[in-house]
Amino acid sequence: MMNYSTIDELNVALVKHLSEPGYKERYHNENAFEADVWARVVKFMARINKDTATSCLTSHTRRNGRSDTAWKTFCREECGPDVNVLGSNNRLDIVVKHPIKGSIGIEVKCLGNMGHAGKLTQGLGQAILALVHRDRTILMLHCGTVEAREREKLREISNKICRGSKTSIIAVP
Numbered sequence: 001m002m003n004y005s006t007i008d009e010l011n012v013a014l015v016k017h018l019s020e021p022g023y024k025e026r027y028h029n030e031n032a033f034e035a036d037v038w039a040r041v042v043k044f045m046a047r048i049n050k051d052t053a054t055s056c057l058t059s060h061t062r063r064n065g066r067s068d069t070a071w072k073t074f075c076r077e078e079c080g081p082d083v084n085v086l087g088s089n090n091r092l093d094i095v096v097k098h099p100i101k102g103s104i105g106i107e108v109k110c111l112g113n114m115g116h117a118g119k120l121t122q123g124l125g126q127a128i129l130a131l132v133h134r135d136r137t138i139l140m141l142h143c144g145t146v147e148a149r150e151r152e153k154l155r156e157i158s159n160k161i162c163r164g165s166k167t168s169i170i171a172v173p
Contacts, residue, residue, distance in 0.1 A: 004048065007102030011136040014096065014104060015168045017044045018140065023172045026144040030110035033142045034093055037108050038063050041094055049099050057081070057095040079103075079133040090129045092137065105134035110142040120154075127167050141171045 004010040018040060027033040042056050042065050049055045053067030057074050059081065060066070074080055074095070083090040092105035107130070109123040120141065127137040143151045151171055158169035 004098070005100070007098045007104065007135045010048070010096075010098050010102075011104055011138075011168075014041070014044060015138060015170065018106075018138065019170050019172070021173070023142065024144070025173055027110055027142060030108065030142075033110045033140075034060070034108040035063065037106065037140050038094060041096060041106065045096060055097045055099065057097065058093060059091065060093070081133075083129050083132045085129065085132075088129070090126055092126060092130045092134070095134070098135075102135040103133075105130040105137045106140060107137065108140045108142075111145055116146060124167070124169070131166055135166065137167045139167065139169045141169065142173070143171050144173060 004013055018037065023033075023036060027036075038056075038058065038060075042052050045052045045055045052065055054070045056065065057071055058066055059071060061068070081091045081095065093108045094106040096104045096106065098104075105127065107123050107126045109119045111119050123139045123141065127139045130137050141154070143154065146154070154169075154171050158171060162168050
């Protein structure tokens with residue numbers, strides 16, 4: 001069992017884990033990419049907390065290892081899944097709870113054949129807004145439909161805009 005005593009230590013390790021290679025070049029849809037991200041999160045958290053049902057949360061009922069009971073409990077918490085502001089009912093795709101204190105929200109976006117900027121800004125907006133209830137957030141972007149040069153540019157820009165913030169952007173593959 002690995003021990004990350006703070007949410008910051010957990011976040012650094014989780015970002016590193018989610019950044020590792022092994023994602024598919026293309027996914028049929030965003031749901032398929034999210035399923036891969038979810039599987040990686042659960043595998044990672046199983047090394048920290050054997051009860052991943054309470055540390056890995058999602059509203060998506062089809063996810064392996066998801067606990068309906070843990071989700072319902074989370075929904076009743078003061079800092080539950082939803083951030084309601086200006087008529088938005090913002091909810092990230094995945095929430096990882098630290099075993100002692102804090103949480104990390106993960107938003108998953110799969111860039112398609114067009115509208116990349118819209119997906120990027122929507123995902124980033126969701127990740128930033130979620131900081132109302134989360135200590136850290138991660139935006140996972142699958143960029144299989146984007147040219148390699150553009151992916152690198154996106155990674156460079158992401159590093160600049162996230163430097164010193166509580167949000168990370170991970171662009172894969």
